[in-house]
Amino acid sequence: MFDLFAGVAVIASLLVIAQRNPIYSVLLLIASFGALSGLYVLLDAPFVAVIQIIVYAGAIMVLFLFVVMLLNAPHEMTEEDIEHPLAIVRSGATRLGGLLALALVVELVWALTRHGGESGVFGNAAVSSVAAIGRLLFTEYAFPFEVTSLLILVAMVSAVILARREGGPDAAPAGLAEPDLSRAPAGTEGDR
């Protein structure tokens, strides 16, 4: 079961990188997240498995899909891509990036398998009922939990400000950072 989920996760993630069309990338990443959710179930973490599906596959990926369709961007297709579909044989920085990633995976796998099987099988203690997580979240981790809500509020406001069309009637500055954000685009609006 582990092999199945791990294989699906790795292959889907590789295809995310290999795809030219961003829509296929997003859909494949949802498949990868589904496999990861199965792995969480195998790890006795049903809460994480469920929020992986609901929050990641359900909310974040739909946001990505929405943006991809909103932008309606053409596929990235440079001459270099057509000549060399494999990243390693391309020129310059791209080849360096591919080699770096390859070195990273070799190094990590080597470091993890060097000991050879002495770190072992999981014990039987399954502590992670949803009730236990909730109790911990609202007692010991209550302050980080509240900070999280503030973080989401800030992210929401900034997303609205950043993605707003400039020069509208509601372009009144309301903070310290905001005049810079709204002035620079306004200049290009006039240049156009």
Next chain:
Amino acid sequence: MPTLNDYLVLSAVLFAIGTAGVFVRKNLITILLSIEIMLNAVNLTFVAFGRALGAADGQIIVFFVMTVAAAEAAVGLAIVIALYRHRESLNPDSFTVLKW
């Protein structure tokens, strides 16, 4: 029966795939997707270690990581939309100046 090491190796492979995506791809949306892959690899590590140590704290950290990932996706995609409006391009090579 998979051991802790199996999960860690899988997590390392996923993280490297995400890194390769950030380095190799020339599309801002695919780069953001690669960052999501990396965050998920780290999440898998947290859950696996939490299971191995018999504590629920790993899953709580995963909860916080997911929150940060959601905020990052929202802000990042808003920036991508703003950039695309100016340059009609998603190639990071066309955004080489901070001001224009």
